[in-house]
Amino acid sequence: MELIQTIEQWAWIGWLVLILLFLVIEMLTLDFTFLMLSIGGVAGLGTDLLGGPIWLQVVVAAVVAAILLLALRPPLLRRLRRGEDPTLSNMDRLIELPGTVVSTVTGLGGQVKLSNGDLWTARAPEGTTLTPGTPIRVTRIDGATAVVRPAQETESPLA
Known part of the structure; x- marks a missing residue:
């Protein structure tokens, strides 16, 4: 029981590390996937700061990341690639x-x-x-x- 309490007490550090890791990967890939995952991590961190249990933090982070990946990422990619030159090279x-x-x-x-x-x-x-x-x-x-x-x-x- 003490292990679970320790994890819940220090979960905010895990969320910060995960968010920073996802942001670094996003800077290397520029594909908006890891940006959406890091925003999901911010939602998980917010749930932790509001006192939610660890299982709720993970569920909130996963749901927010999935919604962003499915709803926000495709239009952002279309907008980003709108000015590309279609000429073959x-x-x-x-x-x-x-x-x-x-x-x-x-x-x-x-x-x-x-x-x-x-x-x-x-x-x-x-x-x-x-x-x-x-x-x-x-x-x-x-x-x-x-x-x-x-x-x-x-x-x-x-x-």
């Missing part, structure tokens, strides 16, 4: 980019020239051999190698 921009085979491309290697003018080391799916002049499309980027597939007949290689 870096490797994402190369996916589905057309090009032409420069030197024979097999499952082991080869070289292609993409429509943006870049020369890339390329690899084709296993069992596929692409000869020079064959129109291709990039399916993915694997390190510094473009994984390519033959372009369909209706597609223009440098469109």
